[in-house]
Amino acid sequence: MSVWNYVVTAHKPTNVTHSCVGNFTSPQELNLIVAKCTRIEINLLTPQGLQPMLDVPIYGRIATLELFRPHGEAQDFLFIATERYKFCVLQWDAESSELITRAMGDVSDRIGRPTDNGQIGIIDPDCRLIGLHLYDGLFKVIPFDNKGQLKEAFNIRLEELQVLDIKFLYGCSKPTIVVLYQDNKDARHVKTYEVALKDKDFIEGPWSQNNLDNGADLLIPVPPPFCGVLIIGEETIVYCSANVFRAIPIRPSITKAYGRVDADGSRYLLGDHAGLLHLLVITHEKEKVTGLKIELLGETSVASTISYLDNAFVFIGSSYGDSQLVKLNLQPDAKGSYVEVLDRFVNLGPIADFCVVDLERQGQGQVVTCSGAYKDGSLRIVRNGIGINEQASVELQGIKGMWSLRSLTDDPFDTFLVVSFISETRILAMNIEDELEETEIEGFCSQVQTLFCHCAVFNQLVQVTSSSVRLVSSTTRELRQEWNAPSGFSINVATANATQVLLATGGGHLVYLEIGDGTLTQAKHAQLECEISCLDINPIGENPSCSQLAAEPLGGEIIPRSVLLCSFEGISYLLCALGDGHLLNFQLNLSTGELKDRKKVSLGTQPITLRTFSSKNTTHVFAASDRPTVIYSSNKKLLYSNVNLKEVSHMCPFNSAAFPDSLAIAKEGELSIGTIDDIQKLHIRSIPLGEQARRICHQEQSRTFAICSLKTHSNAEESEMNFIRLLDDQTFEFISTYPLDTFEYGCSILSCSFSDDSNVYYCVGTAYVLPEENEPTKGRILVFIVEDGKLQLIAEKETKGAVYSLNAFNGKLLAAINQKIQLYKWMLRDDGNTRAAV
Amino acid sequence: MWREIRDREAGKTRPNSFKNRVSSSRIFDLQLSNYKDVVSPHRGSINSLQVDLTEGRYLLSGASDASASVFDIQHATDFEGGGEGALIAKHKSLITIDKQHQNGHKFAISSAIWYTIDTGLFVTGSYDHYIKVWDTNSTQMVMNFKMPGKVYRTAMSPLATSHMLIAAGTEDVQVRLCDIASGAFAHTLSGHRDGVMTVEWSTSSEWVLVTGGCDGAIRFWDIRRAGCFLVLDQSQSQLGRRPPLLARSAVNKVSTSKALSKGQNISVKPRLPQKKSGSGNGIKHSPIGQIPAKGSLKQRLHPGMLSSQDRATAHYGAVTGLKTTEDGMYLLSAGSDSRIRLWDVKSGRNTLVNFETARLQTSKPIQLATTQDSNLVFVPCMTSVKAFDIWSGRTRVTFRGHYEYVNCCWFSSQDQELYTGGNDRQILVWSPARLISNEDASPAEDQDNWSD
Numbered sequence A: 001m002s003v004w005n006y007v008v009t010a011h012k013p014t015n016v017t018h019s020c021v022g023n024f025t026s027p028q029e030l031n032l033i034v035a036k037c038t039r040i041e042i043n044l045l046t047p048q049g050l051q052p053m054l055d056v057p058i059y060g061r062i063a064t065l066e067l068f069r070p071h072g073e074a075q076d077f078l079f080i081a082t083e084r085y086k087f088c089v090l091q092w093d094a095e096s097s098e099l100i101t102r103a104m105g106d107v108s109d110r111i112g113r114p115t116d117n118g119q120i121g122i123i124d125p126d127c128r129l130i131g132l133h134l135y136d137g138l139f140k141v142i143p144f145d146n147k148g149q150l151k152e153a154f155n156i157r158l159e160e161l162q163v164l165d166i167k168f169l170y171g172c173s174k175p176t177i178v179v180l181y182q183d184n185k186d187a188r189h190v191k192t193y194e195v196a197l198k199d200k201d202f203i204e205g206p207w208s209q210n211n212l213d214n215g216a217d218l219l220i221p222v223p224p225p226f227c228g229v230l231i232i233g234e235e236t237i238v239y240c241s242a243n244v245f246r247a248i249p250i251r252p253s254i255t256k257a258y259g260r261v262d263a264d265g266s267r268y269l270l271g272d273h274a275g276l277l278h279l280l281v282i283t284h285e286k287e288k289v290t291g292l293k294i295e296l297l298g299e300t301s302v303a304s305t306i307s308y309l310d311n312a313f314v315f316i317g318s319s320y321g322d323s324q325l326v327k328l329n330l331q332p333d334a335k336g337s338y339v340e341v342l343d344r345f346v347n348l349g350p351i352a353d354f355c356v357v358d359l360e361r362q363g364q365g366q367v368v369t370c371s372g373a374y375k376d377g378s379l380r381i382v383r384n385g386i387g388i389n390e391q392a393s394v395e396l397q398g399i400k401g402m403w404s405l406r407s408l409t410d411d412p413f414d415t416f417l418v419v420s421f422i423s424e425t426r427i428l429a430m431n432i433e434d435e436l437e438e439t440e441i442e443g444f445c446s447q448v449q450t451l452f453c454h455c456a457v458f459n460q461l462v463q464v465t466s467s468s469v470r471l472v473s474s475t476t477r478e479l480r481q482e483w484n485a486p487s488g489f490s491i492n493v494a495t496a497n498a499t500q501v502l503l504a505t506g507g508g509h510l511v512y513l514e515i516g517d518g519t520l521t522q523a524k525h526a527q528l529e530c531e532i533s534c535l536d537i538n539p540i541g542e543n544p545s546c547s548q549l550a551a552e553p554l555g556g557e558i559i560p561r562s563v564l565l566c567s568f569e570g571i572s573y574l575l576c577a578l579g580d581g582h583l584l585n586f587q588l589n590l591s592t593g594e595l596k597d598r599k600k601v602s603l604g605t606q607p608i609t610l611r612t613f614s615s616k617n618t619t620h621v622f623a624a625s626d627r628p629t630v631i632y633s634s635n636k637k638l639l640y641s642n643v644n645l646k647e648v649s650h651m652c653p654f655n656s657a658a659f660p661d662s663l664a665i666a667k668e669g670e671l672s673i674g675t676i677d678d679i680q681k682l683h684i685r686s687i688p689l690g691e692q693a694r695r696i697c698h699q700e701q702s703r704t705f706a707i708c709s710l711k712t713h714s715n716a717e718e719s720e721m722n723f724i725r726l727l728d729d730q731t732f733e734f735i736s737t738y739p740l741d742t743f744e745y746g747c748s749i750l751s752c753s754f755s756d757d758s759n760v761y762y763c764v765g766t767a768y769v770l771p772e773e774n775e776p777t778k779g780r781i782l783v784f785i786v787e788d789g790k791l792q793l794i795a796e797k798e799t800k801g802a803v804y805s806l807n808a809f810n811g812k813l814l815a816a817i818n819q820k821i822q823l824y825k826w827m828l829r830d831d832g833n834t835r836a837a838v
Numbered sequence B: 001m002w003r004e005i006r007d008r009e010a011g012k013t014r015p016n017s018f019k020n021r022v023s024s025s026r027i028f029d030l031q032l033s034n035y036k037d038v039v040s041p042h043r044g045s046i047n048s049l050q051v052d053l054t055e056g057r058y059l060l061s062g063a064s065d066a067s068a069s070v071f072d073i074q075h076a077t078d079f080e081g082g083g084e085g086a087l088i089a090k091h092k093s094l095i096t097i098d099k100q101h102q103n104g105h106k107f108a109i110s111s112a113i114w115y116t117i118d119t120g121l122f123v124t125g126s127y128d129h130y131i132k133v134w135d136t137n138s139t140q141m142v143m144n145f146k147m148p149g150k151v152y153r154t155a156m157s158p159l160a161t162s163h164m165l166i167a168a169g170t171e172d173v174q175v176r177l178c179d180i181a182s183g184a185f186a187h188t189l190s191g192h193r194d195g196v197m198t199v200e201w202s203t204s205s206e207w208v209l210v211t212g213g214c215d216g217a218i219r220f221w222d223i224r225r226a227g228c229f230l231v232l233d234q235s236q237s238q239l240g241r242r243p244p245l246l247a248r249s250a251v252n253k254v255s256t257s258k259a260l261s262k263g264q265n266i267s268v269k270p271r272l273p274q275k276k277s278g279s280g281n282g283i284k285h286s287p288i289g290q291i292p293a294k295g296s297l298k299q300r301l302h303p304g305m306l307s308s309q310d311r312a313t314a315h316y317g318a319v320t321g322l323k324t325t326e327d328g329m330y331l332l333s334a335g336s337d338s339r340i341r342l343w344d345v346k347s348g349r350n351t352l353v354n355f356e357t358a359r360l361q362t363s364k365p366i367q368l369a370t371t372q373d374s375n376l377v378f379v380p381c382m383t384s385v386k387a388f389d390i391w392s393g394r395t396r397v398t399f400r401g402h403y404e405y406v407n408c409c410w411f412s413s414q415d416q417e418l419y420t421g422g423n424d425r426q427i428l429v430w431s432p433a434r435l436i437s438n439e440d441a442s443p444a445e446d447q448d449n450w451s452d
Helices: B002-009 B015-027 B259-263 B294-301 B443-449
Strands: A016-022 A031-036 A039-046 A049-057 A062-068 A077-082 A086-093 A098-106 A120-123 A129-133 A138-143 A154-157 A162-168 A176-182 A188-196 A201-209 A218-221 A229-232 A236-240 A245-249 A255-260 A267-272 A276-285 A288-299 A303-310 A313-318 A323-328 A339-345 A353-357 A366-371 A378-383 A388-395 A401-405 A416-420 A425-430 A436-439 A450-456 A460-465 A468-473 A479-484 A491-496 A500-505 A509-516 A519-527 A560-568 A571-578 A582-588 A595-602 A609-615 A618-624 A629-634 A637-642 A648-654 A662-667 A670-676 A683-688 A692-699 A704-713 A719-728 A734-739 A744-753 A760-768 A779-787 A790-799 A803-809 A812-817 A820-829 A832-837 B030-032 B036-038 B046-051 B058-063 B068-072 B078-081 B087-091 B093-097 B109-114 B121-126 B130-135 B140-146 B151-156 B165-170 B175-179 B184-189 B196-201 B208-213 B218-222 B228-231 B319-324 B330-335 B340-344 B376-381 B384-389 B395-400 B406-412 B417-422 B427-432
Touching: A016 A062, A016 A303, A016 A313, A031 A062, A031 A313, A049 A098, A049 A339, A062 A120, A077 A120, A120 A162, A129 A162, A154 A201, A162 A218, A176 A201, A176 A218, A201 A236, A218 A255, A236 A288, A245 A288, A267 A303, A288 A339, A353 A692, A366 A692, A378 A692, A388 A662, A401 A450, A401 A648, A401 A662, A416 A450, A450 A491, A460 A491, A460 A500, A468 A491, A468 A519, A479 A519, A560 A609, A560 A618, A571 A609, A609 A648, A618 A648, A618 A662, A692 A744, A692 A760, A704 A744, A704 A760, A719 A744, A719 A760, A719 A779, A719 A790, A734 A779, A734 A790, A744 A812, A760 A790, A760 A803, A760 A812, A779 A803, A779 A812, B002 B015, B030 B395, B036 B427, B046 B417, B058 B417, B068 B121, B121 B151, B130 B151, B130 B165, B165 B196, B165 B208, B175 B208, B208 B319, B376 B406, B376 B417, B384 B406
Parallel strands: A255 A303, A744 A803, B036 B087, B046 B109, B046 B406, B109 B151, B151 B196, B196 B319
Antiparallel strands: A016 A031, A031 A039, A039 A049, A062 A077, A077 A086, A086 A098, A120 A129, A129 A138, A138 A154, A162 A176, A176 A188, A188 A201, A218 A229, A229 A236, A236 A245, A255 A267, A267 A276, A276 A288, A303 A313, A313 A323, A323 A339, A353 A366, A366 A378, A378 A683, A388 A670, A401 A416, A416 A425, A425 A436, A450 A460, A460 A468, A468 A479, A491 A500, A500 A509, A509 A519, A560 A571, A571 A582, A582 A595, A609 A618, A618 A629, A629 A637, A648 A662, A662 A670, A692 A704, A704 A719, A719 A734, A744 A760, A760 A779, A779 A790, A803 A812, A812 A820, A820 A832, B030 B427, B046 B058, B058 B068, B058 B109, B068 B093, B078 B087, B109 B121, B121 B130, B130 B140, B151 B165, B165 B175, B175 B184, B196 B208, B208 B218, B218 B228, B319 B330, B330 B340, B376 B384, B384 B395, B406 B417, B417 B427
């Protein structure tokens, strides 16, 4: 049998690269459109917050995302260009709530050198043309015609060598670009060009400005009435237009993103590389700019994009940390920050390293990633499967079965929870204080184990014990009729629905009872050749009481423990769980009773009990075993999803008023009630570190993680500190820290043991990165042992280069040092542990 | 390097610019290779070097002893211990065609180039007036073209998909295009007034050929049309190409020094209707410079160009080398006036970059090379090869290794390696420095470094 691997994306991209705000879906609605690598998300601004409307994959990484409004249109269009040189113009179709592609095309050139500083895509504020800077020395123009349609693109030669930013100026009679560039002496200048569409060339623009701040990196065009441009440098901010020049010094910072607050462009939000948010105000007298003011507002994630939404709400999109929805307050809080974070949007990127661990020993791996960068660095624990949000739990030992019952047949909520033990049956009910309380139903026999319980028609309840079937009124709670098993036989298994009871007694006897108003009548009796191990009677489809006859030799030695008939998406299935944790499923033909499409999957190693439940109006099946699984159907295919629980012995849906849509789950020694998460979702837990983790590894024996991390101090001189940190694998707290030398960086980490030594060690490879060296020529291999939750340095070995990678190899240590691979042997010396290079 | 890896890891630098940075940092590290050696079988000066364009694996050399050889530069034929643990890979020629070959050239091979589509064919041009096309696998000649004079340079378009033309520059004033498909001359391009030292196809259009002659002219030809459409003029510079907005009607009226306003640091400079014109007077602003678009350019100048433009020269003396940058936007030319000039291809103007060349060979065509990111140009300057920054003209690296004049160089952007060949019959390999640390210090010594 050939083995095929397939790749699926478990989690959509989360790194927010671009965002924009505009009236995209309707002239009245304000939308936030967010680009996450290869996806765009369209959100609607509502008083309750951001409401997602559509999530669209784009084939290619998004390089440009711009909203624009051609003349005569009531709402905005979206322009997207990808890094693969494709572009499209999208429009919202209100009727179908989908996107319509207005225009699309390819803007690649056969030759040309892709720009180093990233692609630039800009749209003229008067919608006369789209400008793209994709290749060095070329400015591509896609003009609009009078009707707002795109015309054929052409290139204009741009002599500036290193273009840092290009923007369109506002308020110009001809489309005018302003270009920030660096010459070959590394000085930075801005220059303006008018685009002459007829001649397909540039004309020197109205002004230029030489010798700017050497860190000038960003241009912000200022809309009318000022119509100038702000040049954001590392140490100065300059406002520049044909006849006005204003500059202010700022604290050294690298501005990464900006967002315009007012339509007239007098206030801007600037986000810098340290995550500080500033407000830049253009002071003016009428239409004349008199100066600039800058004020620190507070700290956010390191922004890659800033979108001012409305009413002081701001979306901060980040590539290095979680994206945030923040509110700017008029008054500072206790810490002097005007920024209040209202919502966070998880971002896993950039993932520098990860390890797969099985912390809870469920046999299900979790991924622990080193996510984020700089101050937003964090560890994220990503796990697959379905989470149960536990809401209540009771300690109860030895549960053998559980069923929920309603007090009235048409009551929407469950009231009773019948819990069966080996020699008794207890009934729990919700009391007025929404607590579970033990009660009694007089008609039930509570001294024996219950085999099955169900609500029946005419406000009745059915209890099946090993000796009898009892029909109890749910209103008076009194016994109405009892059907006793024939003497000499005891009921082994039983099942029931609202009108029928099916039970098996020893010797292969199958008895079928019908429930009437206060009556139990034995309708049929059959004797099968073998002993019956499990039964299910569940109405499916239109034909609930059809007596189905089909036999399928299961083969094998394993006894089936649970069968279930159910239908997913209109297809009926017969599920049969075996005692060894395997599950067989068949498609069931309702009219002929035929079984086909036998499939076998392994869910665990212990006997499985199957139960249906519904969540969000769809039916799912819960398979309780040592690895609880939810079976559901998607696109007419049965899918299996792990539940993040350890062994579950029984489960029943329990939809009470206090715990709507909940499940009662019997675990080892415990009964808990909880709701179920969305099916098929990754669960992410964040452990913020405040520093960037670069390498991670887990040590099973000491139950710890070790990380190489890097702390950046964002004061004036960029100083960095490197650490090896030890974390507890349950609490994720730092237990121990080993600081590395200055200029020493952790490059690799490994947990391994050596031959002739039973201890397990952490090995760390480092490099001394001296600013004057092109490639490290010195590094270390450090060997640590974890003792009493402390990192103890056992041995260290200097290397002649950076230890880029470490690996265990036949009880020795294999190290990749610069361009070489070296093998190290662990040797015991008289005075202690020693290693030697081999 | 370290910082770049880290920035890449954090997603700060894009994969593309990371790649560019690493390769350009490797280029600045170029030195005489301490691990790779090409064993030259030639007994004459090496005139031409080329690595094939498809695999980047086979180096073709042509030499004055009428021999041409092919080397595998990826896989060494044998190794030689260079002491201190460093191995030197020896690359010996796989095939050599010399005078002994039944169809071999009689005189010096001036040019040896690969067929651009694959390595199945290569083309040699020789002073014996022949251009020969060879089958690489059988080392047999498959075609030959008799030229009217000594062949100086041959070229095939790296882009061509619809033609298989060998452009040949010879002693004759006409440039000939030899068609491999038919075995005949497809075109003769007349215009030069002296022999044609160098030919180069455009890297942006498969129809555009650039030729440089001993008359000092560089001509651009669209091979689909008659005559040349552009003659480069060294006195046409970029300044004033785009008339300033306010002064479009009154170009070049007053010539004021721009330096005055340049001196002011941060101050707004509304562009006044004064602009220093490139060449000083308006008459020289002949139509070539002001052609805004390609279409009109051809119509206006084609085919009967004004004789004044037709006489324009790019160099004083012969044009000895031509090289287009990989993005097709610039052309570099070397002349016997010991100058390198950088031309903007689209406008056809001299960018006036002053390359710090000392002296160039004057009597022979030289072969230039550029890096992929068009930042450096490698120029054989007498016995050394100099790497100039294209935009500033400054010397970045000087490669001294040849004992006699260097004729040709080839840069392999795949491995960031430079191959040079000269009159001393050597082919030298210049590669990024590889750390060969003397780690042969005995392991026993190392043990003492341990701290417990």
